[in-house]
Amino acid sequence: MGEKVLMKGNEAIGEAAIRSGCRHFFGYPITPQTELSAYMAKKMPKIGGVFLQAESELAAINMVYGAASAGVRTMTSSSSPGISLKAEGISYIAAADLPCVIVNIVRGGPGLGGIQPAQSDYFQATRGGGHGDYHLIVLAPNSVQELVYLTADAFNLSEEYRIPVMLLGDGTLGQMMEPVDFDSIPEPVYAEKPWATNGTDNKREKNVIKTLYLDAPELEAVVMEREKKYDIVKQELQRYDAHDTEDADVIISSYGITSRVVETAVQILREEGIKVGVIRPITLWPFPEKAYKQVHPKAFLSVEMSTGQMIEDIKLACECSAPVYFCGRTGGVIPTPDEVVQKVKDILKEVG
Amino acid sequence: MKYKIQIFSGHFGSGKTEVALNFAMNQKKLGKKVTIVDFDIVNPYFRTNDAKNVLTENGIKLIANDYASTNLDMPTVPLNILSVFEEDSVVIFDVGGDDDGALALGQYKQYFDKYGYEMHLVVNTKRPLTESCEDLLEIAQRIEKASRLTFTDIYNNTNLSVLTDEKTLFSDYGEIEKLSQKMGIIIKKNCGIEAALGNVPEKLKDTVFKMNIFIPKPWEIQ
Known part of the structure; x- marks a missing residue:
């Protein structure tokens, strides 16, 4: 057991993500998850990572789409109304079979709702949230320590299955402080990424990340193939x-x-x-x-x-x-x- | 206590609010009139205003933004704040939100200068980014610059919440002593819940500040 520190849930997600190899964070502030962006803004420059505050939630999720396409570990975070804004991009990322981690520190809704804690984004999270036949893997921690473990898991699972993972917390979990240690968190397990658009070095054919299919049966085949993957996840991952x-x-x-x-x-x-x-x-x-x-x-x-x-x-x-x-x-x-x-x-x- | 105005500030998560609440309750027990100001313009959760009931029950006046603990996420200061300077009571400011929060305090500088104040730096070395003397000094200086006020002493509130034991409070005491030397101010209090105070060195016995926790977690029975 390592030395414990006292952390807010939001800060702990940031630290766990960094220790899990995340070097690309794209965010846009919203209560009650802003401390996560703030933590990343402080820490990322010190370790050679990227923190970028986008001009909107739409921009942030599309930056994640780009970074994930290049095969790096990337994350964005928001709270309920912000996640609704990101929904289109999330659908694209799922359609492109890209790994990434999306954090939703849920607040009261619908609409602008409020800033106090809620769990009313369950349907949105578990049914996909955006358009089309897709799922996210959704993890729901109940303590700051579990938040740390599941953040590390989220990156690994996302790469293993090439499915975006949503870490679903609520305002209280994000804001409250509990003692945590980081020594016992799961090690990063990096998957091979032959699909990544990270430069051919003139040694291979170019990779294309896309979600548009001109031929309906072709799109059907792609969707059905992904469905098989979801069946495997349903068998393997129930926790x-x-x-x-x-x-x-x-x-x-x-x-x-x-x-x-x-x-x-x-x-x-x-x-x-x-x-x-x-x-x-x-x-x-x-x-x-x-x-x-x-x-x-x-x-x-x-x-x-x-x-x-x-x-x-x-x-x-x-x-x-x-x-x-x-x-x-x-x-x-x-x-x-x-x-x-x-x-x-x-x-x-x-x-x- | 030299001045009636007592300001508690420090890094966010250092435990300012619980320390300020305990200070208020202690003053009340001494028979004094006590007012506490929720001066957190940044954080919507876990703030002095959340202890409204216990403060009211104990006859402590709470001055807070009308929208504190509601769904309006707006960085505003309490409306009736100027009245506290004229009051014949102990006035406790709980200043949250790091230097961003402290910035709003600067507008009252003329009143603080006129009436005098003590500003206590609350520190918890078990918090990330405030584990060393250098980190603590940086945040202290940022708060001083933003608020245009000067810290007068240090409250060591090093804790691990529910896992606090008798080793916790003094685990990085060397860093706090260094901070004390560098800033030229004393470590006035060593704060802790009962579990933290089992092994206080004899020479520090006078500095003990026993804490009760006033803002419970949602699952804790009150």
Whole structure:
């Protein structure tokens, strides 16, 4: 275990990205993720990297598109409305099968919404967000330390599968400070990039990165080939944390910061002799369906800082083997452990 | 305490807000009238205003931007701030946002000069970019330049949040002592939660500043 430092989530993403070999960061400030850009602005010049504040989110994501095409490790970050602006570029990057990391430190929406923490970009993140048949790998850390690990993983996974990875946090995770160490983070695993547009040296045919196909069946074939890759990712990459599920009458699912609230609630409920368990998705896409096939509670409960966007995935994963309830707050409000405790008690009155 | 105006500043994440809140509560316990000013024009999260309830319960007056802790992300100073200089209470300024935040303080320089002030540099060497004397000196000088005010002493608040133990507070004390020499100001307090204060050297016992945490994480039961 290395020496620990006290860091904000946003700063920790920056440091973890740098240690994972990211030398190209393109950003545009927005609350509550600005500290990440600020950290990169301070650190990148000292280590020979590039920090560039673009003139807009659209410019930033297209710079990422360019850097990723050249085969370097690149990242951009934003918060909800900014991610909507980036959506077109993200779709292009996914269509070009390029690796990159996109950070979304979610705030209240829709529209300009607010600057307080939220999880209401779940649909946007897990369903692609932009146009066309594509997915992002979506990782949802619940502590500053896990944020560090998953940032390192994000770069590796992105290169391994040639799929853009979204790191999905929320305002609280980005802003809060927790002790972290960087010595135990996954090592960078660099993939071969024979496709990169990084100069032919007159030794090979030129590479072309493109997303336009003039012939419809050709585009279909490309999309179907990518679909096979998504199937592999669904098989290989489902990640989750689970505990106390075996005897549980109610299994609570939540991700990110909300799972910390749920842990407090579970502790209170277990002390009162109420049997609750936890499945915490760490990959939101692919959703950890496997976890839900092995459990037999009387009910599931989804706790989110949204109006209940993960419910659908839980229903699909458990194949409606038990009713799925919802407890949550939205618009920048964080649910309290007490609200979760009360909801579980109400559910048990209904399902016995 | 020489002056009624007490300013807490330092690198962001150094723990200024919790130190200022503890200072306010201590003054209140001594029976004084206390006003605390949330002077953070940069950070929308984890600020003095978030402790509004505990301050109100303890009879401490809070002066904050009307939009603090709301969805309006606007760098404004509290409207009624000038009134504090006329008040017959201890007035605590919690100045967030590094030198960018401190810049807004400079406009009140004439009042600070007229009424006198103490400005405390809060440091946490467990924060990245403020681990060494040189880094700390740089941020201190930037804040002094931006605010046009001068630090009068240092509050060592070196901590690792929940992982703080009795080794944490003095783990890089040499750097803070160097800083103290270079700036020509004393290390006035060594701050920490109970877990941090188990092994304070005898000669530093008088400098201990025991802290309680007033702004909980969302999952912590209050």
